[in-house]
Amino acid sequence: MLEILRHAAGQDDTPITVVTGLRSSVENRWRDAAKAAGKRADLEDIRAIDPDLVERESLLLGSALRQVVEGLPEGGRALVVGHSPTTEAAVLGLAGLVVPPLDKGKAVLLVEDGGDYQVEPLD
Numbered sequence: 001m002l003e004i005l006r007h008a009a010g011q012d013d014t015p016i017t018v019v020t021g022l023r024s025s026v027e028n029r030w031r032d033a034a035k036a037a038g039k040r041a042d043l044e045d046i047r048a049i050d051p052d053l054v055e056r057e058s059l060l061l062g063s064a065l066r067q068v069v070e071g072l073p074e075g076g077r078a079l080v081v082g083h084s085p086t087t088e089a090a091v092l093g094l095a096g097l098v099v100p101p102l103d104k105g106k107a108v109l110l111v112e113d114g115g116d117y118q119v120e121p122l123d
Helices: 002-008 029-037 043-049 049-069 086-095
Strands: 107-113 117-123
Touching: 002 029, 029 043, 043 049, 043 086, 049 086, 049 107, 086 107, 086 117
Parallel strands: none
Antiparallel strands: 107 117
16 A cells, blocks of 8 residues: 555655554554444543553654654654554653544644644645
């Protein structure tokens, strides 16, 4: 999938880097908590079911996302592809903001400015 996106953007020479820290080691726990929280549940709904999961995973995933951001050159960009709700948890851990669940093909723009982060939806 990433190769297709890269090619569609005309960036065939741009490397693809797998960041294992952005993958949760407790995917089944996420799935169970999200299912218990109900369809279209956001992180706050999941936190009500399993607060420890959201707290710990947001810190871990946010730290991995911070490493991606810190590894970018000035003015650089990264495309992080993942699954809800762990993508939202990474944003929460990094920026301290809860973003709504991201549907397939939806994204947020994360902008770092002097250690501060802004999050904007992309359509």
